[in-house]
Amino acid sequence: MKPMGVLGISKDEEFLIRALEQLQRQGYRNMTTFSPIPSERLSEWPDSRKSPIRAYTLVGGILGLISGLSLTILTSLQWPLLTGGKPIVSIPPFLIIAFELTILFGGLSTLLGLGIHARLFRAGLETIPEPGYDVRFAVDRFGIFVPCEGGQIEEVKRLLLGAGVEEVSIETP
DSSP, X not given: OOOOEEEEEESXXXXXXXXXXXXXXXXXXXXXXXXXXXXXXXXXXXXXXXXXXXXXHHHHHHHHHHHHHHHHHHHHHHSOOOOTTOOSSOHHHHHHHHHHHHHXXXXXXXXXXXXXXXXXXXXXXXXXXXXXXXXXXXXXXXXXXXXXXXXXXXXXXXXXXXXTOSEEEEEOO
């Protein structure tokens, strides 16, 4: 079920930042912002969530490193080949394979995480957009969705319009 709230739409990112500041001063939290372009100011906002995809990359890279070292070391121990008195397990040449598998697993797990969090693997299922999402946010508009109760709607509308947001609408479940 979609939460009730107020949606503000603006052409300019500056108005969205001003609205965020005013809403935060009034104690509103859990706001969702929408942007047609990557925005450094929005991503550095104190209440912004960090992307979980980088955790997929880290885990994939660590698994790749462990897999690369395990593959080379265990293969050398399984089929020892003595050449010129060199040790059977020699780490420097094994690091090349470990590095390659680190990059491979890191990249593949990043792709997997992106697919999961972008909801690309939900073929045949009806996708439910974020509350307050408008297709104009993918083109040229910035937006902010503020979940709130019925008594707070007028105050949020007043704050958004006062910040210079050009369009305000009420989103109901």
